[in-house]
Amino acid sequence: MKCRTLNTLPHRIFGQISCHFTSFVQPPAVHISSKAIRHNIQTRCLSTSWPWSSKSMVLPKGYNSIPAFHKKLLESKRILAVCGAGLSAASGLPTFRGAGGLWRNHNATDLATPDAFEDDPGFVWLFYAYRRHMALTVKPNPGHYALAALAEKNPDFLCLSQNVDNLHVRAKHPPSQLRLLHGSLFDIKCSNTPKCEYIERNNTADPFCPALSAASEDVEPGQTLPLLDPKHELAHIPASELPKCPECKTGIQRPGVVWFYEPLDKDMLDEIEAWINEDVVDMVLVVGTSSVVHPAAGYAERTRTKGKTSIVTVNMELDTQSKRKMREGDFFFIGDAAVLLPQLLEPVIGKLEV
Ligand code: BJW
Numbered sequence: 001m002k003c004r005t006l007n008t009l010p011h012r013i014f015g016q017i018s019c020h021f022t023s024f025v026q027p028p029a030v031h032i033s034s035k036a037i038r039h040n041i042q043t044r045c046l047s048t049s050w051p052w053s054s055k056s057m058v059l060p061k062g063y064n065s066i067p068a069f070h071k072k073l074l075e076s077k078r079i080l081a082v083c084g085a086g087l088s089a090a091s092g093l094p095t096f097r098g099a100g101g102l103w104r105n106h107n108a109t110d111l112a113t114p115d116a117f118e119d120d121p122g123f124v125w126l127f128y129a130y131r132r133h134m135a136l137t138v139k140p141n142p143g144h145y146a147l148a149a150l151a152e153k154n155p156d157f158l159c160l161s162q163n164v165d166n167l168h169v170r171a172k173h174p175p176s177q178l179r180l181l182h183g184s185l186f187d188i189k190c191s192n193t194p195k196c197e198y199i200e201r202n203n204t205a206d207p208f209c210p211a212l213s214a215a216s217e218d219v220e221p222g223q224t225l226p227l228l229d230p231k232h233e234l235a236h237i238p239a240s241e242l243p244k245c246p247e248c249k250t251g252i253q254r255p256g257v258v259w260f261y262e263p264l265d266k267d268m269l270d271e272i273e274a275w276i277n278e279d280v281v282d283m284v285l286v287v288g289t290s291s292v293v294h295p296a297a298g299y300a301e302r303t304r305t306k307g308k309t310s311i312v313t314v315n316m317e318l319d320t321q322s323k324r325k326m327r328e329g330d331f332f333f334i335g336d337a338a339v340l341l342p343q344l345l346e347p348v349i350g351k352l353e354v
Pocket of ligand 1: 083084085086087089090095096097109112162163164182257258259260261262263264287288289290291292293294295314315316317335336337338
Protein backbone atom coordinates (compact mmCIF):
# COMPACT_ATOMS: atom_id res chain seq x y z
CA MET A 1 0.00 0.00 0.00
CA LYS A 2 1.28 3.46 -0.83
CA CYS A 3 1.30 6.14 1.81
CA ARG A 4 -0.33 9.33 0.71
CA THR A 5 -2.62 10.37 3.49
CA LEU A 6 -1.80 13.33 5.70
CA ASN A 7 -1.54 11.31 8.87
CA THR A 8 1.34 9.37 7.42
CA LEU A 9 3.13 12.50 6.23
CA PRO A 10 5.36 12.93 9.28
CA HIS A 11 6.89 9.53 8.51
CA ARG A 12 7.61 10.71 5.03
CA ILE A 13 9.09 13.94 6.30
CA PHE A 14 11.03 12.68 9.27
CA GLY A 15 11.85 9.22 7.96
CA GLN A 16 12.99 9.93 4.47
CA ILE A 17 13.71 13.52 3.82
CA SER A 18 15.51 14.54 6.92
CA CYS A 19 18.96 13.34 5.91
CA HIS A 20 18.80 14.83 2.42
CA PHE A 21 17.00 18.06 2.99
CA THR A 22 17.57 18.46 6.68
CA SER A 23 15.79 21.74 7.10
CA PHE A 24 12.63 19.77 6.33
CA VAL A 25 12.87 18.62 9.92
CA GLN A 26 10.38 20.93 11.56
CA PRO A 27 7.86 19.61 14.02
CA PRO A 28 4.31 19.72 12.71
CA ALA A 29 2.18 22.50 14.27
CA VAL A 30 1.36 21.60 17.85
CA HIS A 31 -1.21 23.15 20.10
CA ILE A 32 0.41 24.86 23.04
CA SER A 33 -1.38 27.06 25.59
CA SER A 34 -0.77 30.81 25.54
CA LYS A 35 0.89 30.54 28.94
CA ALA A 36 3.29 27.91 27.65
CA ILE A 37 4.10 30.06 24.63
CA ARG A 38 4.76 33.12 26.78
CA HIS A 39 6.93 31.03 29.08
CA ASN A 40 8.74 29.55 26.10
CA ILE A 41 9.45 32.97 24.59
CA GLN A 42 10.68 34.36 27.89
CA THR A 43 12.80 31.42 28.90
CA ARG A 44 14.31 30.98 25.46
CA CYS A 45 15.25 34.63 25.36
CA LEU A 46 16.59 34.76 28.88
CA SER A 47 18.51 31.54 28.75
CA THR A 48 20.31 32.40 25.52
CA SER A 49 23.58 34.17 26.07
CA TRP A 50 23.85 36.93 23.46
CA PRO A 51 27.21 38.44 22.61
CA TRP A 52 26.13 41.84 23.98
CA SER A 53 29.63 43.23 24.14
CA SER A 54 29.12 46.12 21.74
CA LYS A 55 26.54 48.81 22.37
CA SER A 56 24.88 48.31 19.00
CA MET A 57 24.03 44.75 19.98
CA VAL A 58 21.88 45.74 22.96
CA LEU A 59 18.34 44.74 22.15
CA PRO A 60 15.60 47.37 22.58
CA LYS A 61 13.74 47.23 25.87
CA GLY A 62 10.64 45.05 25.66
CA TYR A 63 11.68 43.62 22.31
CA ASN A 64 9.88 40.35 23.08
CA SER A 65 7.00 41.69 25.17
CA ILE A 66 3.70 40.39 23.88
CA PRO A 67 1.60 43.02 25.76
CA ALA A 68 3.75 45.84 24.28
CA PHE A 69 3.40 44.27 20.82
CA HIS A 70 -0.39 43.95 21.23
CA LYS A 71 -0.62 47.65 22.15
CA LYS A 72 1.32 48.61 18.99
CA LEU A 73 -0.75 46.21 16.86
CA LEU A 74 -4.00 47.76 18.03
CA GLU A 75 -2.68 51.23 17.18
CA SER A 76 -1.46 50.11 13.73
CA LYS A 77 -3.44 50.80 10.59
CA ARG A 78 -1.15 50.06 7.65
CA ILE A 79 0.64 46.76 8.11
CA LEU A 80 3.02 45.01 5.70
CA ALA A 81 4.20 41.41 6.04
CA VAL A 82 7.24 39.89 4.34
CA CYS A 83 7.15 36.10 4.60
CA GLY A 84 9.61 33.34 3.80
CA ALA A 85 10.05 29.58 3.88
CA GLY A 86 10.00 29.41 7.71
CA LEU A 87 6.27 30.18 7.61
CA SER A 88 5.62 26.90 5.79
CA ALA A 89 8.10 24.88 7.86
CA ALA A 90 5.46 23.72 10.33
CA SER A 91 3.38 22.48 7.39
CA GLY A 92 6.28 20.15 6.59
CA LEU A 93 7.98 22.03 3.74
CA PRO A 94 11.73 22.66 3.78
CA THR A 95 13.50 25.99 4.13
CA PHE A 96 16.32 26.93 1.75
CA ARG A 97 19.22 27.77 3.99
CA GLY A 98 20.65 26.78 7.35
CA ALA A 99 21.56 23.30 8.47
CA GLY A 100 20.93 21.13 5.45
CA GLY A 101 19.02 22.73 2.63
CA LEU A 102 20.23 19.94 0.40
CA TRP A 103 18.28 18.06 -2.21
CA ARG A 104 20.17 14.95 -3.38
CA ASN A 105 23.44 16.64 -2.27
CA HIS A 106 22.63 19.82 -4.20
CA ASN A 107 22.02 23.14 -2.53
CA ALA A 108 18.40 24.01 -3.16
CA THR A 109 19.51 27.52 -4.13
CA ASP A 110 21.90 26.13 -6.79
CA LEU A 111 18.96 24.46 -8.48
CA ALA A 112 16.95 27.70 -8.45
CA THR A 113 18.84 29.34 -11.33
CA PRO A 114 18.26 29.65 -15.08
CA ASP A 115 21.74 28.15 -15.64
CA ALA A 116 20.88 25.00 -13.72
CA PHE A 117 17.74 24.60 -15.83
CA GLU A 118 19.64 25.18 -19.03
CA ASP A 119 22.30 22.63 -18.03
CA ASP A 120 19.87 19.88 -17.04
CA PRO A 121 16.18 20.77 -17.32
CA GLY A 122 15.10 17.21 -16.48
CA PHE A 123 16.95 17.21 -13.15
CA VAL A 124 15.77 20.69 -12.14
CA TRP A 125 12.24 19.71 -13.14
CA LEU A 126 12.45 16.64 -10.84
CA PHE A 127 13.33 18.97 -7.94
CA TYR A 128 10.33 21.18 -8.73
CA ALA A 129 8.01 18.26 -9.49
CA TYR A 130 8.85 16.82 -6.08
CA ARG A 131 8.18 20.17 -4.40
CA ARG A 132 4.85 20.46 -6.24
CA HIS A 133 3.94 17.00 -4.97
CA MET A 134 4.94 17.91 -1.40
CA ALA A 135 3.10 21.24 -1.50
CA LEU A 136 -0.05 19.47 -2.68
CA THR A 137 0.29 16.88 0.09
CA VAL A 138 0.69 19.26 3.06
CA LYS A 139 -1.79 21.77 4.51
CA PRO A 140 -1.61 25.46 5.40
CA ASN A 141 -0.75 25.92 9.08
CA PRO A 142 -2.17 28.33 11.70
CA GLY A 143 0.44 30.92 10.67
CA HIS A 144 -1.04 31.12 7.14
CA TYR A 145 -4.57 31.24 8.57
CA ALA A 146 -3.65 33.99 11.06
CA LEU A 147 -2.27 36.19 8.24
CA ALA A 148 -5.35 35.49 6.10
CA ALA A 149 -7.57 36.44 9.05
CA LEU A 150 -5.60 39.67 9.58
CA ALA A 151 -6.19 40.51 5.91
CA GLU A 152 -9.93 39.89 6.33
CA LYS A 153 -10.05 42.21 9.36
CA ASN A 154 -7.75 44.91 8.05
CA PRO A 155 -8.03 46.11 4.43
CA ASP A 156 -4.80 48.07 4.96
CA PHE A 157 -2.74 44.91 5.47
CA LEU A 158 -0.61 43.73 2.55
CA CYS A 159 1.27 40.43 2.62
CA LEU A 160 4.35 39.91 0.44
CA SER A 161 5.39 36.29 0.31
CA GLN A 162 8.50 34.71 -1.14
CA ASN A 163 6.85 31.29 -0.85
CA VAL A 164 5.81 29.47 -4.00
CA ASP A 165 3.88 26.67 -2.27
CA ASN A 166 0.34 28.10 -2.69
CA LEU A 167 -0.38 27.70 1.05
CA HIS A 168 -1.42 31.37 1.52
CA VAL A 169 -3.96 30.92 -1.28
CA ARG A 170 -5.21 27.65 0.19
CA ALA A 171 -5.60 29.43 3.58
CA LYS A 172 -7.95 31.82 1.71
CA HIS A 173 -5.75 34.89 2.02
CA PRO A 174 -7.63 37.54 -0.03
CA PRO A 175 -5.75 37.76 -3.37
CA SER A 176 -5.94 41.58 -3.44
CA GLN A 177 -3.88 41.63 -0.21
CA LEU A 178 -1.28 39.07 -1.27
CA ARG A 179 1.70 39.42 -3.60
CA LEU A 180 3.65 36.30 -4.50
CA LEU A 181 7.09 37.77 -5.08
CA HIS A 182 8.72 34.60 -6.43
CA GLY A 183 5.76 33.22 -8.36
CA SER A 184 4.12 29.85 -7.84
CA LEU A 185 5.05 26.20 -8.24
CA PHE A 186 1.65 25.79 -9.90
CA ASP A 187 2.20 28.35 -12.64
CA ILE A 188 3.86 27.06 -15.79
CA LYS A 189 5.86 29.34 -18.07
CA CYS A 190 7.88 28.93 -21.25
CA SER A 191 11.67 28.66 -20.96
CA ASN A 192 11.88 31.21 -23.80
CA THR A 193 10.92 33.91 -21.30
CA PRO A 194 10.86 36.90 -21.74
CA LYS A 195 10.50 36.40 -25.51
CA CYS A 196 7.53 34.07 -25.14
CA GLU A 197 4.98 35.23 -22.55
CA TYR A 198 3.07 31.93 -22.27
CA ILE A 199 1.76 31.28 -18.77
CA GLU A 200 -0.66 28.70 -17.45
CA ARG A 201 -2.01 29.38 -13.93
CA ASN A 202 -2.85 26.82 -11.29
CA ASN A 203 -1.70 23.67 -13.00
CA THR A 204 -1.83 21.05 -10.24
CA ALA A 205 -1.15 17.98 -12.38
CA ASP A 206 0.78 15.48 -10.26
CA PRO A 207 2.88 14.11 -11.86
CA PHE A 208 3.31 17.12 -14.12
CA CYS A 209 4.19 14.82 -17.03
CA PRO A 210 4.98 11.09 -17.36
CA ALA A 211 8.77 11.68 -17.40
CA LEU A 212 8.55 13.21 -13.89
CA SER A 213 6.45 10.46 -12.29
CA ALA A 214 9.30 9.47 -9.90
CA ALA A 215 8.70 12.78 -8.09
CA SER A 216 5.10 11.90 -7.29
CA GLU A 217 5.75 8.49 -5.76
CA ASP A 218 5.08 7.69 -2.13
CA VAL A 219 6.64 4.91 -0.13
CA GLU A 220 5.81 3.07 3.07
CA PRO A 221 6.70 4.88 6.30
CA GLY A 222 10.34 4.25 7.18
CA GLN A 223 11.32 3.60 3.56
CA THR A 224 13.52 6.00 1.61
CA LEU A 225 12.10 7.54 -1.51
CA PRO A 226 14.63 6.55 -4.22
CA LEU A 227 14.43 10.06 -5.70
CA LEU A 228 15.77 11.55 -2.47
CA ASP A 229 18.62 9.09 -2.05
CA PRO A 230 21.77 10.53 -3.66
CA LYS A 231 23.20 6.99 -3.84
CA HIS A 232 20.31 5.98 -6.07
CA GLU A 233 21.26 6.86 -9.62
CA LEU A 234 18.56 8.68 -11.54
CA ALA A 235 17.89 8.05 -15.18
CA HIS A 236 18.66 11.19 -17.18
CA ILE A 237 15.50 12.92 -18.39
CA PRO A 238 16.19 14.49 -21.81
CA ALA A 239 14.57 17.82 -22.69
CA SER A 240 12.65 16.01 -25.45
CA GLU A 241 10.61 14.21 -22.73
CA LEU A 242 9.47 17.49 -21.17
CA PRO A 243 6.38 19.28 -22.52
CA LYS A 244 6.99 21.97 -25.13
CA CYS A 245 5.45 25.42 -24.89
CA PRO A 246 2.05 25.25 -26.65
CA GLU A 247 2.41 28.85 -27.80
CA CYS A 248 5.89 29.31 -29.33
CA LYS A 249 6.41 25.55 -29.74
CA THR A 250 10.17 25.93 -29.33
CA GLY A 251 10.77 26.51 -25.60
CA ILE A 252 10.13 23.84 -22.98
CA GLN A 253 7.68 24.42 -20.17
CA ARG A 254 9.21 25.41 -16.83
CA PRO A 255 7.98 26.23 -13.33
CA GLY A 256 6.54 29.76 -13.02
CA VAL A 257 8.89 30.74 -10.21
CA VAL A 258 11.51 33.50 -10.09
CA TRP A 259 15.05 32.16 -10.15
CA PHE A 260 18.18 34.08 -9.15
CA TYR A 261 19.07 36.86 -11.57
CA GLU A 262 15.60 36.85 -13.06
CA PRO A 263 13.49 39.98 -12.69
CA LEU A 264 10.40 39.95 -10.51
CA ASP A 265 7.12 40.95 -12.16
CA LYS A 266 7.42 44.68 -12.85
CA ASP A 267 3.74 45.53 -12.40
CA MET A 268 3.73 43.75 -9.05
CA LEU A 269 6.86 45.62 -7.92
CA ASP A 270 5.32 48.94 -9.00
CA GLU A 271 2.14 48.18 -7.06
CA ILE A 272 4.13 47.32 -3.94
CA GLU A 273 6.16 50.51 -4.29
CA ALA A 274 2.99 52.57 -4.67
CA TRP A 275 1.45 50.91 -1.59
CA ILE A 276 4.57 51.60 0.51
CA ASN A 277 4.75 55.22 -0.59
CA GLU A 278 1.04 55.92 -0.15
CA ASP A 279 1.29 56.65 3.58
CA VAL A 280 3.16 55.75 6.78
CA VAL A 281 3.46 52.00 7.34
CA ASP A 282 2.88 51.41 11.05
CA MET A 283 4.18 47.87 11.26
CA VAL A 284 6.18 45.39 9.18
CA LEU A 285 5.93 41.71 10.10
CA VAL A 286 9.00 39.80 8.92
CA VAL A 287 8.05 36.14 9.17
CA GLY A 288 10.24 33.07 8.69
CA THR A 289 12.76 34.54 6.28
CA SER A 290 16.54 34.77 6.45
CA SER A 291 16.17 38.18 4.72
CA VAL A 292 19.10 37.61 2.39
CA VAL A 293 17.34 37.59 -0.98
CA HIS A 294 16.51 40.90 -2.65
CA PRO A 295 14.28 42.71 -3.27
CA ALA A 296 12.28 40.97 -0.47
CA ALA A 297 15.08 41.47 2.07
CA GLY A 298 15.03 45.24 1.63
CA TYR A 299 11.34 46.01 2.15
CA ALA A 300 11.30 46.18 5.96
CA GLU A 301 14.10 48.75 6.29
CA ARG A 302 12.92 50.77 3.28
CA THR A 303 9.44 51.01 4.72
CA ARG A 304 10.59 52.55 8.00
CA THR A 305 9.17 56.00 8.56
CA LYS A 306 11.02 57.90 11.25
CA GLY A 307 10.13 56.48 14.66
CA LYS A 308 6.70 55.36 13.48
CA THR A 309 7.29 51.93 11.98
CA SER A 310 7.77 48.88 14.17
CA ILE A 311 9.60 46.02 12.53
CA VAL A 312 8.39 42.80 14.08
CA THR A 313 10.36 39.66 13.33
CA VAL A 314 9.07 36.15 13.93
CA ASN A 315 11.82 33.60 13.42
CA MET A 316 13.27 30.48 15.00
CA GLU A 317 16.55 32.29 15.52
CA LEU A 318 17.76 35.78 16.30
CA ASP A 319 20.84 36.27 14.13
CA THR A 320 23.51 38.94 14.54
CA GLN A 321 22.41 40.99 11.54
CA SER A 322 18.81 41.21 12.76
CA LYS A 323 20.07 42.18 16.22
CA ARG A 324 22.13 44.99 14.71
CA LYS A 325 19.20 46.36 12.71
CA MET A 326 16.79 46.47 15.65
CA ARG A 327 15.69 49.88 16.90
CA GLU A 328 13.53 51.15 19.73
CA GLY A 329 9.92 50.05 19.08
CA ASP A 330 10.93 46.94 17.11
CA PHE A 331 10.05 43.45 18.30
CA PHE A 332 11.58 40.02 17.84
CA PHE A 333 9.73 36.85 18.75
CA ILE A 334 11.74 33.64 18.69
CA GLY A 335 9.83 30.50 17.81
CA ASP A 336 7.64 28.76 15.27
CA ALA A 337 5.59 31.20 13.19
CA ALA A 338 2.71 28.69 13.12
CA VAL A 339 2.48 28.90 16.90
CA LEU A 340 3.36 32.55 17.42
CA LEU A 341 1.32 34.33 14.72
CA PRO A 342 -2.12 33.26 16.00
CA GLN A 343 -1.19 34.45 19.47
CA LEU A 344 0.45 37.69 18.35
CA LEU A 345 -2.47 38.65 16.09
CA GLU A 346 -5.22 37.54 18.49
CA PRO A 347 -6.31 41.05 19.59
CA VAL A 348 -7.32 41.73 15.98
CA ILE A 349 -8.29 38.32 14.61
CA GLY A 350 -9.68 36.75 17.78
CA LYS A 351 -9.00 33.14 18.73
CA LEU A 352 -8.07 31.29 15.59
CA GLU A 353 -10.10 28.15 14.98
CA VAL A 354 -8.52 25.91 12.39
C1 BJW B 1 11.38 29.73 10.82
C2 BJW B 1 10.81 28.50 11.05
C3 BJW B 1 9.59 28.48 11.72
C4 BJW B 1 12.64 28.17 9.99
N1 BJW B 1 9.04 29.63 12.11
N2 BJW B 1 10.82 30.86 11.21
C5 BJW B 1 20.72 43.59 -4.00
C6 BJW B 1 21.85 43.26 -3.28
C7 BJW B 1 22.50 42.06 -3.51
C8 BJW B 1 22.04 41.14 -4.44
C9 BJW B 1 20.93 41.47 -5.15
C10 BJW B 1 20.28 42.68 -4.93
N3 BJW B 1 19.21 42.73 -5.75
C11 BJW B 1 19.16 41.58 -6.47
C12 BJW B 1 20.20 40.80 -6.13
C13 BJW B 1 20.51 39.44 -6.69
C14 BJW B 1 19.65 38.35 -6.07
C15 BJW B 1 19.89 38.29 -4.56
O1 BJW B 1 19.12 38.76 -3.76
N4 BJW B 1 20.96 37.64 -4.15
C16 BJW B 1 21.26 37.50 -2.74
C17 BJW B 1 21.44 36.04 -2.41
C18 BJW B 1 22.47 38.32 -2.42
N5 BJW B 1 18.25 38.57 -6.33
C19 BJW B 1 17.71 38.20 -7.47
O2 BJW B 1 18.37 37.68 -8.34
C20 BJW B 1 16.24 38.47 -7.67
N6 BJW B 1 16.08 39.09 -8.93
C21 BJW B 1 16.30 40.38 -9.11
O3 BJW B 1 16.46 41.15 -8.18
O4 BJW B 1 16.32 40.76 -10.43
C22 BJW B 1 16.93 42.01 -10.76
C23 BJW B 1 18.43 41.89 -10.52
C24 BJW B 1 19.12 40.78 -10.92
C25 BJW B 1 20.51 40.69 -10.71
C26 BJW B 1 21.18 41.72 -10.08
C27 BJW B 1 20.45 42.84 -9.64
C28 BJW B 1 19.08 42.93 -9.89
C29 BJW B 1 15.46 37.16 -7.76
C30 BJW B 1 15.50 36.39 -6.47
C31 BJW B 1 14.74 35.06 -6.67
C32 BJW B 1 14.92 34.12 -5.48
N7 BJW B 1 14.43 32.85 -5.85
C33 BJW B 1 14.34 31.80 -4.85
C34 BJW B 1 13.85 30.51 -5.57
C35 BJW B 1 12.37 30.63 -5.90
C36 BJW B 1 11.83 29.39 -6.50
C37 BJW B 1 11.88 28.24 -5.56
O5 BJW B 1 11.18 28.24 -4.53
O6 BJW B 1 12.62 27.29 -5.84
O7 BJW B 1 13.45 32.17 -3.82
S1 BJW B 1 15.88 31.50 -3.99
C38 BJW B 1 15.14 31.17 -2.44
O8 BJW B 1 15.48 32.19 -1.45
C39 BJW B 1 13.63 31.30 -2.67
C40 BJW B 1 13.18 31.97 -1.42
O9 BJW B 1 11.91 32.58 -1.62
C41 BJW B 1 14.29 32.92 -1.14
C42 BJW B 1 14.35 33.41 0.29
O10 BJW B 1 14.54 32.38 1.19
P1 BJW B 1 13.75 32.40 2.58
O11 BJW B 1 12.32 32.26 2.32
O12 BJW B 1 14.19 33.54 3.37
O13 BJW B 1 14.23 31.01 3.18
P2 BJW B 1 15.54 30.70 4.07
O14 BJW B 1 15.71 29.23 4.07
O15 BJW B 1 16.68 31.50 3.60
O16 BJW B 1 15.16 31.21 5.52
C43 BJW B 1 14.16 30.57 6.30
C44 BJW B 1 14.10 31.31 7.62
O17 BJW B 1 13.02 30.78 8.37
C45 BJW B 1 15.36 31.16 8.49
O18 BJW B 1 15.70 32.45 8.99
C46 BJW B 1 14.91 30.26 9.64
O19 BJW B 1 15.53 30.58 10.87
C47 BJW B 1 13.44 30.57 9.70
N8 BJW B 1 12.57 29.50 10.21
N9 BJW B 1 11.67 27.51 10.60
C48 BJW B 1 9.70 30.79 11.89
N10 BJW B 1 9.00 27.29 12.03
